[in-house]
Amino acid sequence: MFYIPLSAFYSSDGNSGANSVRRDDIHRVMRWGVGLSALTLILSLMACDSGPSEPGDVIFPDTGVSYRRHVQPLFDVGCNFNGCHNSTDRAGNLSLESYFDVINKPGVVVPGDSAHSLLVQVVRERQQHTFSISSIITSDQARGIAVWVEEGASNN
Numbered sequence: 444m445f446y447i448p449l450s451a452f453y454s455s456d457g458n459s460g461a462n463s464v465r466r467d468d469i470h471r472v473m474r475w476g477v478g479l480s481a482l483t484l485i486l487s488l489m490a491c492d493s494g495p496s497e498p499g500d501v502i503f504p505d506t507g508v509s510y511r512r513h514v515q516p517l518f519d520v521g522c523n524f525n526g527c528h529n530s531t532d533r534a535g536n537l538s539l540e541s542y543f544d545v546i547n548k549p550g551v552v553v554p555g556d557s558a559h560s561l562l563v564q565v566v567r568e569r570q571q572h573t574f575s576i577s578s579i580i581t582s583d584q585a586r587g588i589a590v591w592v593e594e595g596a597s598n599n
Contacts, residue, residue, distance in 0.1 A: 495520050498580050503587025509599050510542055514591050518545075521579045534573070542598040554596035557589040 495501050498521035503513050518539040522528045528539040537551065538544040545552055550561050557563040564570040566585040568577060576585070591597075 503584055508587050508591035508594060513587055517584055552592055552596045557592040560592045563589045563592055
């Protein structure tokens with residue numbers, strides 16, 4: 444926030460005079476400053492995107508699947524919770540908290556080959572998991588993960 448000293452509204456002899464600004468003008472400037480501060484706060488809060496809060500909030504496009512915009516947010520709300528695939532619990536010795544966790548585990552993701560990627564086999568329920576994956580993610584999301592793998596499993 445910016446401040447304008449009140450002395451800026453008075454003449455050099457300390458009295459308000461011909462070169463001074465009326466009290467209404469001071470209030471107008473102050474209201475404008477408060478309004479600008481409020482607008483800045485509102486815009487700042489709108490820019491804070493906390494992301495999806497449940498798996499159903501993550502929508503995958505037909506092509507151009509992004510790890511950062513689609514895959515990781517789904518993992519964050521559907522797989523990385525306490526007792527599952529976070530870096531502490533590592534269910535099945537697998538963390539899904541970062542791109543490097545996913546890619547550096549051999550066989551989990553084979554870029555360009557969804558048929559041989561364990562991740563795709565599990566989300567499509569072709570490989571066993573502790574519980575039914577379809578209770579967490581949709582078939583569209585499973586398809587989206589397969590598309591991401593087929594498109595090269597980029598860290599994009």
